[in-house]
Amino acid sequence: MIDKLIERIKELNNPTVVGLDPREEIIPEFIRKESYRKYGRTLKGLANAYFKFNKMIIDEIYDLVPAVKPQISMYEELGPDGIDCFIKTIKYAKEKNLIVISDIKRGDIASTAKSYSRGHIGRVSVGGNEHKVFDADFVTINGYMGYDAISPYIENCKELDKGMFVLVKTSNPNSGDIQDLKTEEGRYVYEHMGELVSKWGEELIGKYGFSKIGAVVGATYKEQGKILREQNPNTFFLVPGYGAQGATAEDLKGCFNEDGLGALINSSRGIIAAYKKDEYKDRYSEEEFHKAAREAVIRMRQDLLRVL
Amino acid sequence: MIDKLIERIKELNNPTVVGLDPREEIIPEFIRKESYRKYGRTLKGLANAYFKFNKMIIDEIYDLVPAVKPQISMYEELGPDGIDCFIKTIKYAKEKNLIVISDIKRGDIASTAKSYSRGHIGRVSVGGNEHKVFDADFVTINGYMGYDAISPYIENCKELDKGMFVLVKTSNPNSGDIQDLKTEEGRYVYEHMGELVSKWGEELIGKYGFSKIGAVVGATYKEQGKILREQNPNTFFLVPGYGAQGATAEDLKGCFNEDGLGALINSSRGIIAAYKKDEYKDRYSEEEFHKAAREAVIRMRQDLLRVL
Incomplete structure (x- = not known):
């Protein structure tokens, strides 16, 4: 799946992933109203609105x-x-030939990780009947618990050609609390995590030189991204933090190789809620929120290609 | 809620929490058969069997x-x-006056953590209508991402008297990959995490001297448990690893204070799948799996009280 991801990035000349993170306040009123009329102001009402929006x-x-x-x-x-x-969204996106990264950030002991992995990227057996439940292409994983919390996913990545991204250096303001602790050998915790991810992924390197086991590296930490890129040449990066979280195209340049490959840049609110931003508000009505999203994707692509 | 937990531990003279971790292979055949007859060998069929079992x-x-x-x-x-x-299980347990710890180990940036927290221990608003969705009493959280990944839960803990346990030193074999890295000041990463948890919990200390923000400390790491207990006197410990993961009552003694308080010991398979173990098999049929679980709880309590 990492090979397919890279091929699609090349075909479209676009290393962008759109975060589908709906919230009530960004769903246009006409969608909410219709859904609440049908299902009431219930959890189902909002979930139904999210699906329509997505x-x-x-x-x-x-x-x-x-x-x-x-x-x-x-x-x-x-x-x-x-x-x-969530499941219907994954299914619909895959029908449209989109690769789906389920941002779940799970992390637990092996026996528990097995359940998560079966559900999200594997198959679940009930009385011998096999079910695909979430059936994502990639998942995000938290590696604080170490190798055995990761290994069940690796099995599924191997057997079913799936992939994963392990949190290494995250984009949030306090990510340094633990990740930037300096160890006695003079390296940071996030560097150790990066090294572990590279090691775990060694046997799963595809034809473009990148492993099915990738890393999450926040665009908001420019220097760290550059260091991690140099230290982990076979690790593909999923990069959050562009746009709403404050990182610019220049900030994340270091996450890419010289050939412009090696990273996938996420934007969520910056795309799906573009219609609420000043630059789009005048030209797009609420009913055209999706057209604003399309323009935001095109502008993000231009912005990224400018620095690559 | 931490106060209520401590009161219930005292009343029952039992620092045990039972892990409700069902799996198809531990559900007695009579429950599975009935459920599959009704719903087929479907996800619903197994979920329904789990609820009956729980x-x-x-x-x-x-x-x-x-x-x-x-x-x-x-x-x-x-x-x-x-x-x-899962939701029905939480509800049923609470009706029986049990405190419910949802073992979710979530961890994500603040805006995302808000969603998890609202759903699991807070309230979700839909068009102004408030919904309690999961409504657990405590959750487990992964702190690798730092303070802002924790803060939304702290809000809910304060306002709604809920609680949380943050992963500090976990019970699994490879937990040392990251947690046992030694930092330049000569302490381990898990000690730093323990210190952060204490700091985050400072303002939420209840009448028994323990904070609403607790820590997960694996019983399988005896020495580390002792060190963490000494370093974090106001942090209540949720302790997995007893029984099926190999830790004995002696191993986890160090997680308790001298007065026998300060820790809650989890057992999952050791209780709910007791009927499959040699010591119980002769005396309990599959139909009596729950009676075997009751005996396992009583024996675990005796075993713990022996060392406290």
Whole structure:
């Protein structure tokens, strides 16, 4: 799947992934109203609105970007209806030939990780019947618990050609609390994590030189991104932090190789809520939120290609 | 809620939490058969079997233990039906006056953490209507991303009297990959995490001297448990690793204070799948799996009290 991701990035000349992180406040009123009329101001009502919103976004961007990244928390907080919407979103995106990265950031002991992995990228057996439940292409994983918390996913990545991104240096303001601790050998915790990820991924390197086991590296930490890129030449980076979190195209240049490959840049609110921003508000109505998203994708691509 | 937890531990003289981690292979055949007859060998069929199983366990143990800890991965892998079963399990346990620790180990940037926190221990608003979705009493959280990944939960802990346990030193074999890195000041990463957890919890200390922000400390690492106990006197410990993961009562003694308080010991398979173990098999049939679980709880309590 890492090979397919790279091929799609090349075909579209666009290393962008669109984060599908819906929230009530960014869903246009006409979608909310219709859904609440049908299902009430219920969890199902909002989940249904999210799906409609996601579909309209996907329909406008699937020919421009290689991948989407739904963030499960926004769906999970709505309970079973939210999870149903999450699964339907993955399915719909895949039907449109988009690669799907489920942003789940799970991390647990091996026996528990097995359940997560089966559900999200593997298969679940019930009385011998096999079910694909979430069926994402990639997942994001937290590696604080070490190798055995990762190994079940590696199995599924191998057997079913899936992929994963392990948190290395995250984009948030306090990511340094633990990640920037300096160890006695003079390196930072995030460097150790980066090294572990490279080691875990060694046997899963595809034809373009990148492993199925990638890393999450925040665009908001420019220097660290550059260091990690040099230290981990076979690790593909999923890079959050561009746009709403403050990073610019210049900041994330160091996450790429000289040939312009090696990283996939995420933008969520900057794309899906573009219609609320001053630069778009005058030209797009709420009803045209998806058209604004399309323009935001095109402008993001131009911005990225400018520095690559 | 931390105060209530401590009161219940005292009342029952039992610092045990029962992990509700169902898996198809530990569900007795009579429960599976009935459920598959009704719903087929589907995700719903297995989720329904899990709920029946959990209910029968809860009915046998609610008068003996203060808390249960459902592990969400086993439910999540079944999709919306699994999440529905997870929520129903929490609700049923709370009706029986059990404190519920949702073992979710989430960890993400603030805006995302807000969604998780609202869903699991807070309230979700849809068009102004407030919904309690999961409504657990405690959650487990991964702190690798630092303070802002934790802060939304702290808000809910304060306002709604909930609690959380942050992963500090986990029970699994490779937990040392990151957690045991030694920093330049001569301490381990898990010690730094322990210190952060204490600091984050400073303002939420209840009447028994323990904060609403606790720590997960694996019983399988005896020495580390002792060190962490000394370094963090106001942090309550959730301690996995007893039983199936290999730790004995002696190993986890160091997680307690001299007065026998300060830790809650988890056992999952050792209790809920007791009927499959040699020591119970001769005396309990599959139909009596819940009676075997009751005996396992009583024996675990005796074993713990022996060393406290």
